[in-house]
């Protein structure tokens with residue numbers, strides 16, 4: 656098993672005082688560790704979460720460690736566009752500039768379901784909610800430039816248990832074909848990658864750069880629709896660790912690298928991968944940055960088409 660990549664110490668000791676970041680899904684797993692590190696370095700972080708009580712608990716836990724920075728907990732339900740709009744309005748009302756947006760929240764292999772706006776649940780939550788959020792926060796990101804948008808994708812954008820990641824424009828929302836939870840996850844995670852790639856093009860010259868990342872196979876609550884979390888965290892933990900599962904703080908390393916390294920800023924739109932499970936052996940060791948082995952991840956026409964469809968679906972004018 657390749658060794659997990661680790662963010663260099665000089666990035667994790669940068670002084671982030673005066674900088675503001677938004678991290679979605681900041682109450683749990685990789686998002687929690689991302690918030691924790693940024694606040695430790697003196698940043699102000701808006702911890703976006705759908706369960707405010709859990710967000711407040713996470714805030715107290717982080718603040719009990721005596722970091723230099725600040726945390727503001729704000730409600731955000733990515734599966735409800737009205738909530739995304741209210742969240743963005745609240746941020747724009749109180750923050751003139753943002754230096755980084757980490758589109759981290761996500762769900763995986765859920766049973767068939769729909770968001771409040773009628774989108775397939777995984778595409779709606781993982782991609783469309785974040786798409787709208789990013790668009791609405793662009794003015795503050797422009798004011799904060801140089802600033803960054805980091806999409807937390809997955810190596811499963813490549814293949815998720817045999818399902819190749821592809822954007823099925825003929826049936827994006829599983830309305831005609833049989834629903835498959837892994838296929839829907841792979842599509843949504845490819846959408847995260849393509850979103851970052853196309854946004855990078857659109858934002859040339861603005862000072863905003865983008866990246867997508869694979870955080871690694873991380874012990875977190877994400878597994879809950881596939882296996883009981885308690886089993887992952889107890890009896891199966893030693894076996895899963897031996898098979899390559901890493902801890903959430905290690906899972907945050909790729910996001911932090913994409914957010915803080917000069918290299919990521921100079922490679923806008925690139926994909927940064929922790930060690931991962933890919934179709935080819937060469938990619939398994941990951942890389943910051945790395946070429947995805949999925950040809951669909953390099954399809955610029957598909958990225959552009961996804962951008963305009965997403966725009967229309969979330970109700971933005973062309």
Ligand SMILES: NC(=O)c1ccc[n+]([C@@H]2O[C@H](COP(=O)([O-])OP(=O)(O)OC[C@H]3O[C@@H](n4cnc5c(N)ncnc54)[C@H](OP(=O)(O)O)[C@@H]3O)[C@@H](O)[C@H]2O)c1
Nearest residue numbers: 680683684685732733734759760761809872873875876877
């Ligand atoms: N863990 C892995 O092995 C792995 C591998 C590849 C990629 N990733 C990606 O990493 C990201 C973080 O996942 P994680 O592993 O840290 O899992 P996690 O512990 O389950 O965290 C996911 C976060 O997303 C939030 N969330 C889910 N639905 C939401 C919604 N509708 N609105 C707002 N927030 C919502 C969750 O909130 P609640 O606490 O309220 O549920 C939680 O805060 C995801 O995008 C995932 O796809 C993870």
